[in-house]
Amino acid sequence: MSKVKNYYWDQAEKQSDEIIMNFCQGKITHADAKQQLSNVEGIELCDINEYNVDEVLDISLEDYNIKRKAI
Numbered sequence: 001m002s003k004v005k006n007y008y009w010d011q012a013e014k015q016s017d018e019i020i021m022n023f024c025q026g027k028i029t030h031a032d033a034k035q036q037l038s039n040v041e042g043i044e045l046c047d048i049n050e051y052n053v054d055e056v057l058d059i060s061l062e063d064y065n066i067k068r069k070a071i
Helices: 003-024 030-038 053-070
Strands: none
Touching: 003 030, 003 053, 030 053
16 A cells, blocks of 8 residues: 555544544534544545444444443
């Protein structure tokens, strides 16, 4: 892969991880998270798109809650 693609992929992952964590922690709503994710440049490199963004958020929230209960 090219260095440029890796750079955009890393940036998209960092931004999307932060948005998803804010959603899981209840800092932003589902609609806000969906909107913010759609504005991340290169989000398609993280395999997140308009068709699976709801599923990504729901699964992330489930995983977050399971991990929280385990602690």
